[in-house]
Amino acid sequence: METRIVLEPAMLQNQGSAAASHIRVEGLTVAYQKPKAAGTLIAVSSANLDIARGTFVTIVGPSGCGKSSLLLAIAGLVQPAGGRVLVNGQPVSGPGRDRAVVFQDFALMPWRTVLDNVRFGLELQRWSGEDLTARARRYVELVGLKGFEHYHPHQLSGGMQQRVGIARALAVDPEILLLDEPFGSLDAQTRDEMGSELLAIWEQNKKTALFVTHGIDEAIFLADQIVVMARNPGRISEIITVDLPRPRTIETMDSELFIEYRRHIRACLMGKVEQSCTQERRF
Amino acid sequence: MLLGIVSFAAILLVWESVVRLGWANPFFISQPSAIADSLSRAARSGELWNNLEVSLREFAIGYGASVVVGILAGALAGRFRIVEYVVDPFLWFLYSAPLIAFYPIFVLWFGLGVPTVIAITFLLSVTQIAANTLRGIQSVNPGLLRAARSFGASERDLLWKVVLPASVPMVIAGLRLGIGRALMGVVVGELFGATAGLGFSIAYYGALLKTTDMIASVVVIVVLGVLCTQALSAVEARFDSWRTGPG
Amino acid sequence: MPIPSSKYRVLVSTIAVLVFLGIWEIAPRAGMVDPTFTSQPSRVFAASLVIVPSGDFLHDVSVSLSEFAIGFALAVGFGVPLGLLLGRFPVLRYLLDPPIMAIYATPHLALLPIFIVWLGIGMQSKIAVAFVGGVIPILVNSMAGVRGVERSWVTAARSFCAREWDVFVKVILPASLPGVVMGIRLGVSRAVLGVVVAEMYQSQAGVGNKIMLYGSEFRTDYLLFNVLLVSVFGFTATWAVRALEEKLWTAGK
Ligand SMILES: Nc1ncnc2c1ncn2[C@@H]1O[C@H](COP(=O)(O)OP(=O)(O)OP(=O)(O)O)[C@@H](O)[C@H]1O
Ligand SMILES: [Mg+2]
Numbered sequence: 043m044e045t046r047i048v049l050e051p052a053m054l055q056n057q058g059s060a061a062a063s064h065i066r067v068e069g070l071t072v073a074y075q076k077p078k079a080a081g082t083l084i085a086v087s088s089a090n091l092d093i094a095r096g097t098f099v100t101i102v103g104p105s106g107c108g109k110s111s112l113l114l115a116i117a118g119l120v121q122p123a124g125g126r127v128l129v130n131g132q133p134v135s136g137p138g139r140d141r142a143v144v145f146q147d148f149a150l151m152p153w154r155t156v157l158d159n160v161r162f163g164l165e166l167q168r169w170s171g172e173d174l175t176a177r178a179r180r181y182v183e184l185v186g187l188k189g190f191e192h193y194h195p196h197q198l199s200g201g202m203q204q205r206v207g208i209a210r211a212l213a214v215d216p217e218i219l220l221l222d223e224p225f226g227s228l229d230a231q232t233r234d235e236m237g238s239e240l241l242a243i244w245e246q247n248k249k250t251a252l253f254v255t256h257g258i259d260e261a262i263f264l265a266d267q268i269v270v271m272a273r274n275p276g277r278i279s280e281i282i283t284v285d286l287p288r289p290r291t292i293e294t295m296d297s298e299l300f301i302e303y304r305r306h307i308r309a310c311l312m313g314k315v316e317q318s319c320t321q322e323r324r325f
Numbered sequence: 326m327l328l329g330i331v332s333f334a335a336i337l338l339v340w341e342s343v344v345r346l347g348w349a350n351p352f353f354i355s356q357p358s359a360i361a362d363s364l365s366r367a368a369r370s371g372e373l374w375n376n377l378e379v380s381l382r383e384f385a386i387g388y389g390a391s392v393v394v395g396i397l398a399g400a401l402a403g404r405f406r407i408v409e410y411v412v413d414p415f416l417w418f419l420y421s422a423p424l425i426a427f428y429p430i431f432v433l434w435f436g437l438g439v440p441t442v443i444a445i446t447f448l449l450s451v452t453q454i455a456a457n458t459l460r461g462i463q464s465v466n467p468g469l470l471r472a473a474r475s476f477g478a479s480e481r482d483l484l485w486k487v488v489l490p491a492s493v494p495m496v497i498a499g500l501r502l503g504i505g506r507a508l509m510g511v512v513v514g515e516l517f518g519a520t521a522g523l524g525f526s527i528a529y530y531g532a533l534l535k536t537t538d539m540i541a542s543v544v545v546i547v548v549l550g551v552l553c554t555q556a557l558s559a560v561e562a563r564f565d566s567w568r569t570g571p572g
Numbered sequence: 573m574p575i576p577s578s579k580y581r582v583l584v585s586t587i588a589v590l591v592f593l594g595i596w597e598i599a600p601r602a603g604m605v606d607p608t609f610t611s612q613p614s615r616v617f618a619a620s621l622v623i624v625p626s627g628d629f630l631h632d633v634s635v636s637l638s639e640f641a642i643g644f645a646l647a648v649g650f651g652v653p654l655g656l657l658l659g660r661f662p663v664l665r666y667l668l669d670p671p672i673m674a675i676y677a678t679p680h681l682a683l684l685p686i687f688i689v690w691l692g693i694g695m696q697s698k699i700a701v702a703f704v705g706g707v708i709p710i711l712v713n714s715m716a717g718v719r720g721v722e723r724s725w726v727t728a729a730r731s732f733c734a735r736e737w738d739v740f741v742k743v744i745l746p747a748s749l750p751g752v753v754m755g756i757r758l759g760v761s762r763a764v765l766g767v768v769v770a771e772m773y774q775s776q777a778g779v780g781n782k783i784m785l786y787g788s789e790f791r792t793d794y795l796l797f798n799v800l801l802v803s804v805f806g807f808t809a810t811w812a813v814r815a816l817e818e819k820l821w822t823a824g825k
Contacts (some may be wrong), residue, residue, distance in 0.1 A: 137475045149472035153490045166476040166486070214476065285418055329670035336671060353690055415592070421810040422803030423765040426780070428772065429787020429795055433609050442809075482779035509679035513769060516684065524682065531685030539689070543682050550677035 064250045065218065066114060067091035069125030071127040072111040072276075085111040087275040088125065093252065093267070094283045098244060100261040101269045102307065108276025109254045110146055113220050116252065117143045129218065139167055142216035144224040146254075148203045150210075156182055157191040159206050163214040181209040184243075185236075200227035212243065219244070219251045225260070233257075235308070237264060241290070258311075262303045263290055270310045280310055326570025355537040363541040372526075377545070379522040380511050383439060387446025388507040395451045395503065396496060403492075404484075409459065414473050416459075419454040432518065439481040442514030442522070450503035457499025461492030493564050501557035508550055523549075611792035616800065617705055619793040636767055636778040636802075639695050643702025644763045650703075651710030651759070652752055658711070659718025660744065676712055680704050680762065681769055693774045701770040705762035710755040717751020750820050757813040764806040 061184040071092050074087040077218070093099050101109050114120045116127050118136040128136040144164065150159050160178035169177075182191055184203040195203050204227050211219060224240075225233045237260060244251050261268050265284045272279040284303060286294055294300055337357045343349045344356040351359070367373035402409040402416075418458040424445070431441045463490050473487045515524025523542050593613050600607035623629050658665045684701055691697040707741070721744050729743045771780025779798050786795035 114471075117475055119475055139476050139477060141475075143472070143475040145468065145472055145475075147468050149466075149468040151469060151490070152488065153493070162473075162486070163476040165476045166473060166482055328666045330669050332667050407584060410581050411588040414585045414589050418803065418807055421761055421807045423761070423768045423806050425765060425769050426772070426783055426799045426802050429783060430609075430792070430799070432787065433790065433792065475587075505679070506675065509681060512679045512682045516681070516773060527685050528681060531689060534689060536686070536689060539685060543678075543686065546682045547674055547678045550679065551674050554677040 055156050062094065063128075064095040064097075064130065065090040065091070065093040065252070066128040066131075067112075067116065067125070068125060068128070070112070070115055070122050071124035072108065072115050072120055073123035074111075082123070084123075084275040086115065089278045091269065091278065091281070093250060095250055096248045097266040098241075098251045098253065099267045099269060100262055100265040101252065101271060102256070102258060102261045102273030102311065103276075103279075104273050104278070104311065105256075107271040107273040109271055110222050111276065112271075113143070113222050113252060113254055116218075117141055117220050119143070125140055139214070140193060140216055141220055142211035142214050142220040144204075144207045144211045144219070144221040146222040146226065148195070148200075148207045150203055150206055152195050155192045156187055156198070159195070160209045160213050163210050167214055169214075178209075178213055182206075183214040184212065184239075185209040201229065201232060204228065208236070208240075215247075217249060219249050219253075221251065221253045223254050223256065225255070225257075233260070240264070245288075258304055258307050259295060261307065262286070262300060268303075268307065270307060272313070282307070287311045343563060352534075352536060355540050359537045360544060362543045364544070367538075367541065373545070376521055376523050376526050376542070379439075379519075380515065380524065383442045383446060383514070383522065384507055384511045385486060387443040388450055388504065390443075390453035391447045391454055391503060391507065392500065393506065394447075395454025395499070396458050398451075399455040399496075399499075400462060402455070402459045403462025403488075412455075416456055417451060419448070420456055424448050424452075425510075428514070428517055437518040438520065440473035442511060442519060445514040446507045446510030453506050454496075454499045454503045457502070457541050458492065458496050461495025461499075462488055464495065465491040495562070497557070497561045497564055501561060504553045504557055505550065508546070512546060579603050582729060586743075602751055608790055612763040615793040616796045619791075619797045623794065623797055632777055632779050632782055633751050633801075635695065636771065636780065639698040639771075640702055640763060640767045643699040643767065644706050644760065646699070646703045647706030647759055647763060648756065651707040651728055651755070652714050654754070655711040655714025655752070656718055656744070656748065659715040659748065660740070665715065672689070672708065672711065673778065675704075678709050680708065681766065683768065683780060684773055685772055687770070693776060694725060695742060698775065701766035702763040705766035707758035708759035712751070713755025713758065714752045717748030717755075721747040750817065753817045753820055757810060760809045760813055761806055764802065764809065768802050799822065 047138060067089055068092075070089040071084065073084050076083050086243070089112060101112065103109050111120065115122050116129075116134065118127075118134045118138060151162060154162060157175065157178050161174050164177060173273070179191065180266050182188065184209055187205055187209070189201060190198065190202065195206070198206070204224060207220075208224055211221075214280040225236055228236060240251075241264060243249070251264075253261075253264060256263075262284060267283040268280075268284060269278055270280040270282065271277065281304070284292045286297070286299060286303075340354070340355045344351045344354065369374075373524070398412065400510040402412045428441070428445060431444045431497050435441045435444055469487050469491060470483060473483055478486065488552065506515035511522070512527075514521040516528045523546050526542045527546075530536075530542065596610065597613050599605050600610055600612050658668060681701070683704060684697075687697040687700045691700055725743050725747060726739055729739050734742065767778070768780040768783070771778035773780075774782045775781045779802055783795055783798045783802075785796065786792075
């Protein structure tokens with residue numbers, strides 16, 4: 043088999059010019075205070091990552107390996123205990139209009155309707171010169187919730203709530219989309235539809251996307267690059283470049299290469315592949 | 326609602342007939358018809374309205390002040406940890422202590438009468454409102470704060486668009502419970518030392534052993550309590566609609 | 573940002589209380605307030621040394637405590653079973669709910685003069701007030717506790733052919749316990765309040781009686797000692813039930 047999967051030595055790549063990468067993570071460590079105990083829990087340990095503008099990056103890894111933590115650090119929502127995050131070459135010190143997050147637990151305001159929840163981000167970012175409600179309505183429709191504008195979150199199914207969260211993030215038109223298991227509570231079919239929809243939006247607007255998922259197929263299908271994480275301590279164990287042609291279709295999933303990626307990632311996740319991120323592996 | 330009326334009517338009927346049949350002494354438990362008489366007499370003479378006005382004024386001032394102070398104190402304690410830690414021991418002490426025991430001290434400070442009643446009313450309800458506000462603010466889901474921050478929310482935005490709306494149900498529950506305690510403060514304060522008011526008239530007729538007039542005043546207080554609580558429950562239901570799911 | 577630990581919390585709270593006591597002590601000494609009105613921690617402490625060893629004190633405390641204990645025991649003994657029953661049988665509940673809610677919304681101490689007329693100024697009227705204060709929240713919360721029991725648990729028990737009695741004892745009783753205990757917590761403070769206020773209103777003995785007496789004699793230090801005594805009692809009793817409650821909640825998870 044030809045060497046088409048390149049496992050990038052992240053450190054090596056870091057020596058490239060910082061300006062070229064849209065998001066750059068340097069030696070990032072995220073730690074949390076342990077509840078009711080002294081000491082800290084290392085959620086992410088010295089992670090390095092370089093994401094070029096316009097790429098779609100997926101993150102896979104076992105539960106609790108620090109995927110959300112990595113994402114939140116890039117969002118500027120948790121302060122790193124070490125290292126730093128650069129966006130457009132500028133160190134991140136907090137949230138910014140260039141990034142929007144779709145949260146794993148939706149985080150919708152329960153007292154706001156669907157429409158007002160989508161408006162929420164626009165309001166906070168002080169959008170003006172445009173009818174915010176009309177804009178919010180467009181995005182509600184985009185995620186397929188037309189007719190539910192005036193529902194409150196508790197009246198929606200989990201999957202519908204998740205789509206509100208996606209609409210809220212898309213509505214503010216960020217350069218970088220940070221999605222934390224955005225399709226986690228969707229059924230398989232909606233999941234595929236939303237995936238294609240997301241790819242379309244991404245291709246249209248040349249956004250950079252960072253997408254956490256538990257679905258291996260989904261991770262391959264969407265990605266230019268896959269970040270595989272491991273546990274204890276949470277760390278990046280591999281970065282895989284996906285060389286599947288775009289646009290991708292259902293048939294892509296049946297291709298030999300796709301299956302090869304799948305096999306490899308599964309092996310990674312099961313810890314069968316011994317490696318560190320500085321090691322280059324080909325097969 | 327209908328059942329409520331039926332059930333009250335049944336109670337009144339049993340009460341009236343038990344006395345009429347001579348099974349119970351009307352000196353002790355009076356009877357509904359006599360109470361109705363007493364009420365209409367008090368209404369015509371203006372005594373009822375006078376007492377009601379005095380009590381309601383004390384209630385409005387004491388409760389009104391406790392709403393302002395309670396929400397403010399609770400919000401400050403919820404916002405600043407240090408304030409919470411400072412206020413916490415006093416709040417819990419006042420919350421669970423039988424505050425009316427401080428009554429004689431208030432009499433020393435404010436003299437017998439209206440100011441003391443207002444002080445007791447205030448003190449009884451303010452702790453409830455402050456405690457609920459604090460709890461409401463503390464129990465705001467941190468995930469919502471994080472989501473707002475991700476869109477660049479300022480501290481002000483966080484307060485106005487997340488913290489306050491999220492704690493509204495809890496605050497209103499505090500207001501409702503506070504009403505009960507404030508009413509208690511008014512009545513008990515007047516029971517001990519006043520020259521007018523519903524509590525005063527209960528104590529006054531009690532001393533004269535006029536059971537009927539005494540129970541008539543109690544009935545007015547019951548009605549007042551039910552009305553206030555119902556009103557706040559209605560407000561609560563309105564604000565709570567987003568929180569109580571269908572299940 | 574320093575991470576506030578529970579030690580920090582205790583420290584700040586302790587300092588706040590100490591500062592309060594300090595000001596209370598110093599202000600009258602500095603002539604800023606009249607000690608007749610505010611007394612001082614040291615005077616209250618001195619008063620406690622006089623009051624506690626006296627036989628009167630023991631008598632008052634035992635009177636108040638027994639009024640509370642009897643009234644509250646009656647409230648529990650009556651309120652819990654009735655509450656469970658009302659929760660279990662909707663017909664009964666529909667019938668009794670309106671008057672119960674009306675009493676719940678009413679300041680129960682308004683009934684105090686009536687009890688005095690009925691039962692005299694002795695211990696009985698205090699017991700009655702404590703009972704009425706305690707029984708309503710206990711009843712209402714026990715009822716809510718039963719109604720909050722998941723229907724699916726009852727169905728699950730039925731699927732094992734449980735009889736009505738088994739369902740009640742093995743499912744409904746344990747599952748509604750948190751509600752019952754919450755009612756008891758609310759009931760405790762209302763019962764304590766009832767006893768103290770009833771004694772303050774008209775009585776022959778008891779801590780509340782002494783509070784009123786010292787108040788009329790302007791003996792602020794003696795008065796405050798008694799006030800603090802009942803406050804500490806109310807606080808401790810509530811705290812104890814709350815601790816039990818938390819234990820039950822975590823056990824129920
Ligand atoms: N706010 C927090 N306080 C303390 N520890 C936390 C906090 N958030 C996360 N952790 C810990 O950090 C570790 C990584 O959590 P994280 O949420 O990043 O995992 P994850 O990879 O997203 O898992 P999942 O796939 O289940 O969402 C976990 O051990 C978790 O317990
Ligand atoms: Mg996660």
